[in-house]
Amino acid sequence: MAYDGLSSTTTRLARACGRQQLTNPITSSGNSLFVRFQSGPSRQSRGFQAHFRQVCGGYILTNSFGTISSPLFPANYPDNQNCSWIIQAQPPFNHITLSFTHFGLESSTTCTQDFLEILDGNYGDAPLRGRYCGTSMPHPITSFSNALTLKFISDSSLNADGFHATYAASSSACGGDFHMAEGTFDSPGYPEVYPSNVECVWNIVSSPGNRLQLSFM
Ligand SMILES: [Ca+2]
Structure with a gap:
């Protein structure tokens, strides 16, 4: 067992x-x-052989916040990685916000070498929210469902130092909780038109002994 x-x-x-x-x-x-x-007291048999290995990824159930990063971060990630993380909000929360603090993957024009995909849901063919590579930091993403799935793929050559992100459970499909020194956020759907009848709240907390400065671009 x-x-x-x-x-x-x-x-x-x-x-x-x-x-x-x-x-x-x-x-x-x-x-x-x-x-x-x-084994029981009666007849014996040949038994079994098993093999184990460390694989990246995981299933995170959260009603709080935490961090997630590519394998070996801040060192370069290895070649040939296929990692999958599911981050799912637990009651009373039903959305997940993901905010990147670092992003550096091998660049390719269509993100086919190394890339990170973010899906809105906890299953493999959930709606795609974005596919990212290179060094431009993805905007924060808040799930419409109660979970985000992250798929990280690296190919057999050229790598970089990867990504690091903060996730937080929230009770609204927009807004979010940031427990970090620096970050960006935007209105729902930005730069497209925001939906009607939404209310978003962002809670921003940095480390004690500091102040926060907010600038609108
Ligand atoms: Ca690569």
């Missing part, structure tokens, strides 16, 4: 016996797995 964490009190991810084949890899949501093998 395999559990998602450090003990058998966490979510069970798989259970197998007999000649059952576990054909799909089991992936933890965090950085630990707990695996338990038990």
Whole structure:
């Protein structure tokens, strides 16, 4: 049996016996797995062989805020990465805001070498909010659904120092919470026309002993 964490009190991810084949890899949501093998008193068999490896990405359930970054950040990310993070808001919150503090990926005109995709939802073919590469910092994104999915791909050559972002759960499809020293935000849909009947609130908190300066561009 395999559990998602450090003990058998966490979510069970798989259970197998007999000649059952576990054909799909089991992936933890965090950085630990707990695996338990038990044999009975009667007939023995050949057992199993398993392999584990660290893979990037994760499933983050949050009613607060945190940070997310490319593998090895602030050092250069490795080649051939295929990472997927799902950040999902927990009640009472139902939206996620993602704000970048650093962005540096290999540049290509159509973002086909290394890129970051942000999807609005917690499933693989959720609506695409943006595909990013190079060094221009993406605008902050707030989900319309209760989750954002980040897909980070790097190819087999040329890399950079990657990205670092802050995420925060919020109760509005616009606005957001920023716990950072510097950032940008804009009205919903900017530079397109904003929708009618929306109210957005931004809460901005920097570290103690500092003031905040706000400039409208
Ligand atoms: Ca590359």
